[in-house]
Structures are given as C-alpha cells and as structure tokens.
Amino acid sequence: MLFSMSRCIGSHTTRFQSQKMRISRYDRRNYLSWQGPQAQLVVTDPESVKEIMNNKDGSYHKARPDQFLKKLLGDGIVVTEGEKWTKLRKIANHAFYAENLKFLKSRDDLESDKLQQAIQELIIAMINKREEKMKRGEENNYGSDFLGSLLKANHDPDEKNRVSVDEMVDECITFYLAGQETTNAILAWNLLLLAIHTDWQEKARKEVFELFGQQNPNAEGIAR
16 A cells, blocks of 8 residues: 655655654554655555554545546545545445345356347247247147147146246256257267177167168167
C-alpha cells in the first residue's frame, strides 16, 4: 500500500512523518520509496494496512491520481474521499456482500447455460419439424422411434399419461447422453468378452452366417 508525500514542505511533511511514526510501531518492513521529488510510504505489514484501511479519524489521505488516471476513473470510489466516499462505499458493500456474491456465476456456468440452451433449441426444432410433417400429411403418424413415442404421449387425451414439452426435451437429452454411453460400454464389453472367450466368438460367428449367409445383417434378422 502506497502513501504519497507532497513535495511541499510544511504541514504536509509533518502529517506524513506522523503517519509514518504511527504505523512504524507495527513492523519495520514499512519503508519510503522516492519517485523523483515525491516520496511514497510503502506499507507491507498487515496490521498497518488494517489501520490505514479503517482510517476512522481521517488521518490517512489517498494519494492524488495523475491526470490521465483521473480522466479514466473520474471521481469514483477509488479516488474520492469524505462523505462521498462513505456513500459510495456503502453502496459497494451492499452489492458485494458475501450473500450476494454466491449468486454470481463462473465462466463455466455461463458456458454450460449457453450449451443447455442450444441443445434445448435443437431438440425443440426436431419436435416441431416432426409435427409439421404430420400437419402437411407427409407422415401418417409420429413414428415408431423414441421421439415418436414421446410425441404420441404429448398428445395423449388422458392427462395422466400426457407428457409436457419440457419433459420431452429432458427425455431426449437423457436418452442421447445416457443411451450413447451405455451403448458404447456394452459394445466394448462384448468385444472384450468375445476376444477372451474364442469359443463364444466362433458360436456367434456361426449364428450370424446361419441367419444372414453372405448378406449384411439387417433389423429383421437381428430381432430373431
């Protein structure tokens, strides 16, 4: 923490020396640093910093900012003093109270919110596209896939069985994320077991040839 000393000799110097003596009783690590004709008191001791920050009797005056910094900061809480500083500090304390800070979001939270919003918009667009096809007569029903089943439930006349749009979106997200992970795990585990148990591998291979011959496997054969 820095305190500027005016180059003027007199009351400023006396006040500066008084300040230096008051805080020097805590620690000898406080020292003077000169910038040309201007001295700055550098305070590193925590107890001294605490007394300066409290400044209940107004003994410690803020260093005057240079003109460039003054233009940038204006007469805000960083440079102002007295009643105006007290008023601005009160407002700042209320805004940055610990109870209020817990509601501030991190960058990860903000990015996850954007991702969640994008996923929801994508799924809703898919739902609307499927319903538009039904309205135009391009489809006779909502389809037999998972999305189609959800759409049927969304239009179910029985309120007990009906699902809302939000529930449809949540189910689609769950099905995609959890379903993908589960499918990957099952496939990897099956391949590992077939590699370990070669007799199982031969039995499975024989069954595939019996069902499909030289053709590629299809849905009808897999169901059998």
